[in-house]
Amino acid sequence: MAGGGPVLLPRARLHDILDRTEPRLTVLAAPSGFGKTSLARAWVETLDGTDVVWVTLENDLESRSAFWHTVLAGAGRLGMMGGPAPAPVLLTEVESSPDPAAVIARGLAGSTRPLLVVDAYEKVRAAAAQVDADLLQLVRLVPQLRVVVTTRTSGGLAAPARSLRGEVRLLTEDDLAFTLEETRDLVAAFGAPGTTDAAPGLHAATHGYPLALRAAMLARSQEDQARAGPGRHDPAWQALVAEDLRIQLERGASYSFVLATSVPPYLDADLAVELSDQVSGPAEVKEMLDELEWNGFGRWIPFAPGHQVFQYVESLRDAMLAEARLRPPAEQRRAAELSAAWLHRHGSYEAALEMAVGAGLFGIAARVYAAVVVTTQDAHSTSLVDRHLASVPSQALTQFPALAFGRGLACFRDPSLRGAAAGYFEISARWNRPRFPNPTAGEYLLGHVAKVVSLRLLGRVGESGRAAAEALAFHDRMPDADRERLSFLGPMALRHLGYSQFLAGDLAGARATISRAVAMATDPVVRNHTAVYAVGLGAVEGRTVEARSAQALLAPDAWRPGEDRSYANALGRIGDAVLRLDDFDFAGAAAAFDDTTFRDTTEFWPLLTWTLLHAHVGLGSAAAEARRVEEQLRRRPAPPVMGDSVAAAAVRGALAAAWLATGDRARATTLLRSRTRYAAQLAPATALASLLAGDAAGALAALPDLEARPGHTPRSLATLLVLGAAAAARTGQEEAAAALLERVLAQAGADGARLHLLYLPPEDLAALRRTAAERGTAAVRAHLAAPVPACFVAARTAVALTRQERAVLAALVHHTSRSELAAAMHLSENTVKTHLQRIYRKLGVRSRKAVLERAIELDLL
Template sequence: MHARLDPDVPRIAVLSAPSGSGKTSLVRCWVAPRPPGTVIWATLETDHVRRASFWQTVLTNAGRLGVLPATEAAGLVGDVDRASDVPELVAGALRRRGPLVLVVDAHERLRDDSAAVDADLVRLVQLCPDLKVVVTTRTSTGLASPGRTLRGEVELLTAADLAFTEDETRELLTTFADPAVAASAADLHAATDGFPLAVRAGILSLSRAGSAPGTPDWRSLVAEDLRVQLGSGATYDLVLATCLPPYFDTDLAIELTGTTDVKETLAELEWNGFGRWIPFAPGRQVFQYVESLRTAMLADAAGRPAPQQARAAKLAAAWLHRNGNFETAFEVAVAARQYDFAGRVYASLLASDPDTITTGRFDQQLVSIPRSALTQFPALALGRGLACHRNPALLGAAADFFRIPAAWTGPRLPDMGPGEVMMGHTAKVASLRVLGRFDESARAAHQALAYFDTIPDGEQHHVADLGATLLRHLSYSLFQDAQVDAARSAALRAISMSTRPESLNHTAVYVVGFNALDGRSADARAARGHVDPEAWRPGQDRTYGNALGRIGQAALLLDDFDLTASIDEYDGCRFATTSEFWPFVTWTLMHARLGLGQAATEAHRVEAALARTPAPPGTADSLGSAAVRSALAVLWLAAGNRTKAGPLLRLRTRYTGQVAPAVVLARLLAGEPAEALAALPRLETRPGHTNRSLAALLTVGAAAAVRTGLPETSAALLDRVLALVGPGGARAHLMYLPASDLAGLRALAGERGDAGLRDYLAGPVPDCITAETLAASLTPQERVVIAALAHHPTRAAAAAALHVTENTVKTHLQRIYRKLGVNSRDAVIEKAIELDLLAPR
């Protein structure tokens, strides 16, 4: 059999045979002589394994077995759900590692995803010339289709290949049984067809009987199940105590059984074919029962007293968790209804990989948790809500689950540790935010911070990276409620708690984003210095965990007027359209496209997105939502459409300070600079301002002051702008000014000899906004003529539809040409679409 597996070609081998055929034992013996770090052993532990979970298991074990560095493997695990080409992702990590073997044990557990994984495996061996894949399965698989086996692409070993020959059966009897029964070899082989499990059972029966079987006792042994052979003594008790985890080491066996005498019993179990030691880590193996035995013993274990079941589940889940098998630890805890420990595992998952909440990796377990348990463990309720939120069919149910942590008022259990209580607070904060209740979320964030301050200094280190993760969520809720300083303070505390480079990256990017959006560019660049590019896992810098880092960099590029680069920051970033950061991503894109002369097109795009059901995430009343609507008003004003901008300027929001710059700009473009200047004191005091929005408001006000002949007032306003954001701070709002107004401010700075102000105004500001609002000057009749031209192919047809002469249409058209600055019918229609003049009124 080893000779069948040895050749380098074909590079896929499939062992397809029933349970008890010796598939796993054969492969285990075959890989045993190979050097450490050359074998990835992946046993599928549960039924209906998803494709993503399969590859996450492969990569996790590659890290555990030393094939890949542990940090790289952990990073790749988080990237699987987001990867568009999973085989390429895995191949990129493996192809430079030299000759490798990937063992996929219990392939049949893939069920519905088997075809997808088979296709991945075929492609993986094409991408990795030094990789061999060995698959064991109890069923047939498309991987070993007749076409592939006939072409020599796959080596297929079936039950017939694995069955013992008569000579091998005789040798087994001679070697392992009483010599007196060796003569029964032919009878035993004929009765069992050499099926290994049946042969083993027959040998046990013959050894006890001491002679050739009359009534074939070995048949009943196989039929009744392997557990009968264990008897009712210490061996049975050990298997009963240790069958819950899919594998275990001697330390866990000692914990589960309460006895130190386990090694000899495990050796006996292996000798008799009840289990085998499989690779787990370099120089370390774990024991795994044959599946039929474990299945039977799990049924027996379910009948044990509840306290015993609970203890075994906690010990097994804790051991799996300690050894990095989070998914199985979570599954064991959930299956055993140990929801308190499941909550702890889930909290650790979020701390180790913030992107967990954006993937469906644990949805299967979360959906099985009853509602009664979710009320006690709000973190699990948040996870359940997110699982529903990712499934369009369950989107309506998501809000019900988010309302559970949103209503959380404190620990339901007396023994919840500080980390669990903080997780409960944070689940409440995040759920309120997802529900669009941003002001309540901010209040809950303050309550969470107040609780955090009560944790003794000596205990805070126990929540370390978990605490940093939770503080980040609290800070974002505070920022969305325009409590920018409080948000920055919470994020800075999180930086001080981050113990790992990756955790520090996840936290530092929040400070980058907050400072850049607030207009504090120097502080944003300083915070960016805390981000270590080498600490990101492959591809992680384009995920949810770095969203605010990308947004912050896009905002900094806007202030440098590097508009195309600002847009490019989101290339390959799925969070740009699907995450709660949508408002701030959109705000930066709107300004970049304003500067690129795409105001009307971008306004239509954003308006359509806001009108969708459901609306984009994060668009309930918040700082980000108000900023988007303010930017939308600016886009319409830049496109010359005051009609569209009007309702946005009267927006009802708790964050009206964000809309203030657009309000003053509308007055300026309407030729009312004095009114714009007069409105400034009132608009400055509106709630919801950031340094950036105040700087934009004062800058437009300074332009109005120049128009009204008040240069000293203008200079004073510009001095305040520099005090707010600094000479190198936010200045993307210079794009709001018509070229003539910007020129007036630059002339003022030159006359005053203010080098800092000259530098601030001297950037390559694109000319985005016309000093006149074109659409507003069209008469109602001219709008009607434009609509008729859009729906009729000729001027004559348009005149007939309007019941006027063609000459009347021509006269109107000449005026329209002049007002819109065009010289053809097609250009009129194009401009009308751009200015939204064809919409019904």
Template sequence: MLPRSTFSERSGDRLPLRPAHLVARGRIDGLLDAGASHPLTLVVAEAGSGKTVAVSDWAARTDRRVIWITGGDARPVAERVRELAIGQAVSGPPPVLVFDEEHGEPFTAPGPGSVDDLLAAIPEGVSVILIARPTPTLRSHRSRLGGNVAVIGSSDLACTARETLEILARLGVVADRHAADRLHARTGGWMAGIVHAGLRAREATSAGGRADAPVDESAADDPRLREYFAVEFLEPRSDDDRRFLFGTSVVDEFDVPLAEALTGSRDAGRRLGELSRAGLFLEPVDGDPSTFRYGTLFRSYLRSRFALVDPDGFAHVHGKAARWYADRGDGRSAIEHALAGNRLEYAAELAAALWPDLIQAGELDGLKPLLSSIPVDSSRDLDLGIALAALSLQLEPDHRSAERLREVHAAMRSSVAADSPARLLLDVLAARAAGDAEGTREAADRLLHTGTAGAAATLQLRSLLLSFVGTTESWTGDVFEARAHLREALALADDAGSTWLRFIATGFLAEAEAKCGDIPGSLHRVEQTLRAADRHGWMRSSAVGAAAVMGALIATLQCRFDDAAALVDVAEAATRRPRDRPERAAIALPRLVLLVSEGRVADALDEIRRAEAGLRSWPADPVVVDTLDAWKLRLLVASGRTDEADALVKDAARGPLMWSVIARLYLDRGDARAALAAVAAARETQTTVFPSVAMDIDLVHALALRAAGRTAEAHARLEAALDLGEPARFLRPLVSHGPLLATLLAAHLAHGTSHAAFVAEALELMAPTSGLAGAAAPEPLTPRERQVLGYLPSNMSHEEIAAALFVSVNTVKTHARSIYRKLGVDGRRAAVARARELRLLAPASLGGLDLTRPG
């Protein structure tokens, strides 16, 4: 019979002490409850996973009788279970026997000590919970499948993000959910890692340090974890095992051939099996039994320890990894390991040799580490590698990319020949970063005619450079040149067989096609770009940002506001990091339309200010600047901020849309002659062929002609606007002019038009106002009052009506009060009902005007 001191009842005080950081883990309790209904439950995981903590917490609360048996007896568990039964140490209700922390390997072979042997030893009604570090080898899967064995493993014991936050709180660490989420991701939910990080953070905070230390600092810097890993995992292993662990830790993932190449081992498969059974944080990648990785913290510890105890060996193994990946065409990983081994020349050599492959794989940003690792004034022959790394910064820039590019360019101008390919490439990038379209073209042309690259590289480099040239031209308004260069870039990408280069050119072509007036072509490019990005995982790229912005802008013009909002989200995600300023500013155009459609005028003005700040001193597309100015003027007037509106009119460079808004303001004041003069100025400044711009000018022109009594000319000009709008289905320019244009459209239907269906669709989005004959009101309404009346059936606020009519909010409120008085009612709803009785408004079945979400 076993000595009494080797086990304890649940009700006694001999269960393991419950730590201060213990948190309720109902899901683990549920697993143990279910496991206790089996003869055997295996709780197997790495040291520090919280195995004993979880089981002892459950034991302290369960209704089952629990006998806790500590380790220290080398005999197989099956033998001890038999002894307990024979010696009648088990008395009373059938208990749960918990055997804690078996450090040996009692289940590594069939026969005595195997799982099946243990199952045969367990008396009926008794449950055994075995807490063990090595993973037991089940001799027969029938034991598990037959419901005799339950297994609770590392993934079950891993803490959730919520539990991570609760553990930190129990340790007295104040951390927000984002910090806890980052710590959870870094530790993989490993309890010991979370606790050690929390203790360190508590000490750092007490000493005046940072509360976010557990997230921002690596495990290798934590002395507790270093000691824990060394004592629990590394020191018990043989020298050969330690060399194997160090060698394989330099890569994130590895299979048997790579492990053998890195370590020189000829039995990597066997050793991996042993290390996995020993609970050394070694796990298959995505369930693939042929590919392995270490847990994040353990890998970090192994790398730092390897670099400390054998720096030459650390560099040498990284060099092996670089050659391995280079031989298999993985340029990104090869360059990464060459740099980690401080082999700068080799990294630059790889960059120069493998950049076409990186382009093909859409991984040119993998060159960025090269630039950050090499001194810009290096005397080594690294110029091409540096230039290619700088090239990658243009594609996936971070917050220091522009500054770093300037540093590199300045250094190379003083040390590298002007006709060097690297120097010319830097000239291209520097000109593009400054928005210098002509400089970008000239430098690209010189580079493309140096004749230094091979045929395949020339195709790919030429495609990429032409995409750079085209985007720069598009930003600065040279839209037809931009389209030509981007189409050529696309053709070269096809010739080179590069999916990624095709994707880049297509995304920027979506923008250029629209600016050249081809809306169907642009939408086709948008669809192509988003499909390719989704298929290949390229959603966070400049090309997606450009395509999504243009798709969103077109959607707002077609009154597809839900689609526009979704595309704005895509564009924002693609340009979340600091990038080219024109792209970031362009997002403001569809976004501010959405804000205005929701009545958020103040937010829309803030959006414009942010876009203007981003474009300051930048040679941006004049159409973008003009559109922002026009919207700003319109919203300032609607907000009653007349002084600011007057200042804008005086100071802004007046483009066609700005003149169009000014013309509309003159119309609203009853000055048709001034409106016609403003329209003439709009036509003189119009250089874009984007359909909505020309369409808006034609619509204002038609309204001005009608106000001047030139009805026939008004209908002709309106038909010209519809000729532009219907092919692209641009409804918003019609709807935005409200009841004043609705009256003219209704008359235009009677007059005769080739766009009857399109006009009818627009009128469904607009409530006809004065076009229906009917009884007169007790007191006639003024023209402006009739306009305001046309908006009352909608859900639009006074602010939204003001924005639509280009007047102040106070003006709308004044007209509304006058309408109520003249109709003899005391509110908006009653005014609408009375106006319909008098046939001043269309019947309710025709709907009211509501610009918030038409359609």
């Protein structure tokens, strides 16, 4: 507590009430000027061994997450919430959590005597009912916690019914008003000499209204005391009291000081020295602020360990701010700049951003936004800064791309605003360097990442991949000490860069980058957010062993409540679903997204859609899913990240396969003619189309060209090769089929991907199993042994048999040996042998039994 004497007369009767341990939630509810904050402040100063989180709500809050973000920001400054998850890590958890009280309770687990003081609670507006419930839940979850709330409102937590039920202790204006004895003591302690006898009249005129008592005492005249007469609920009266306080200041040397220092919502001695030319140094500031506190113009409040800040009473600050707006623009700008910079340095990012944007200091605003991203995990998921960014003019967004990027992300995650996001991303895509002086390494890296992500979300994937390479080069040039400081930004940056590399076809580079990101992520929450990239991209690529290994790194208890259903775990869910596809658990793969919140809004839409298309092919519902996907592709704006990329091409390939499963060759053909730099992703469906049309020879002939196409993943190559093996078997090239099966296994791995078997028509799968039984290894036989559903039906092949071959085939029904057949047809055995070899090759079989079965299928008998 600041020195200089007591702030107010000690009010023992109220301190005794606050000292009571039950109920543990106390509400001080009274209009402005009743001394709620001063009482709480004075009482807190009497406590020993208590961990105090003091939160003053400076702006109206419209959501429960905004309230809890404010609480956690205050806790972080005080070094609180250092349990399972420290306050900076918890800052984004409340955004998606359905139970913020559980989040806060977990953070308070390590504190033995925590106290939460929420000042100006009336600024919780639309979300008041939710926050009320959260606070009541919090005191139930944390038995050692006490909560004190000050508010001007009379409902909600301050409703008398809650007091009657024993949920809260309620102190109203009747409790907070000074008694006659307290008024006597106040006048004796702080009044002018010889004014003690005026206490009864003063009390009668003010009804014990604390601010009126203070104003009357400061006036030191009967005229000023008479002004204390109007009703204490009258807004005009409260404005009059504020003006009276301002007049009292103007009579002394304090007026200019308060006018200069009332710009920020709170300040310390160092900032006051910068703002005011009325003081010579911190010592003089401290003395002046103590005097102002003594006279009721403000109070010292906790801010950080060993660091208190001074806060003017709201009515006085409002009056002074109105006066400050009349000062020369240059003076106003300087005060706002100093205040915003101070708030930024001390971690009050929202207050700093509001002040910087309001004063047109967009360079500072850009730096503050960068600080939010650097220090807060996945800051783009929070809406705390959106309302400030929304008021930044277009010209400033162009000048400071970081602000445009933040605004673009806000629009992108809102389906109704997504069409506007592109304009903002166009600005941040042109970023080339920070636009403020002396940028840090983290700010530089953030600019690179913003550019990479903006290009990606604009669909300019090739450019995004090249920008990712530049960003990685910068990251590698950073000093080790700088990289180590970026505990949140480093892994976040690398995983986003790796995703752009993946989409641009640099699969090896993407794996290396994401592996580095996982290694950097030492915090369990950050590791979960990062390892899911290895899970999802590894599974989609077809490296299922690596995907399962990454899956083992995930800590289930490190997910924040609800987060495993959110964007943060999108790739984790996608990876898990793809691994289910490889186990032919199509129902499980489709259901993996039923409870998620990201299906239509995530930039992983192509990977999610590829997964669901295959799941519905396996379930036999390909037609409905294909129609749904085509409808989404026709919308404007297009689904996220559907510019030309490996993933976008894979979606079109999977969609073509889905149409082939329905027998709609025309739609499939249209898709297979799509122009893309990653044509390899269309190759499996192209080979499948030929095979289903009965053109096995054509499919086999096209195999080298299809294999050479750019953009293959191990999965797409394995699918193409297994279809090539089927074509080889159909044309009687058994050795080629066996060799191709070995190559399939090399791509997929003995314990790896198997979804490619889904593409095989049942008769082709059976033929390949026979080939493996005769010519393949045990590993190949095991790979083909899975129970695969029949999803693709080959068209009845028009087999061109000669008249003599048809006669041989008909005779084969009745004769089991070549000699019997030759005798019955009056042909030589060599002639019969030649005819049989041609028939077997044309029908794609190798035995008498198989040729007869195939002939029956094709209506040749």
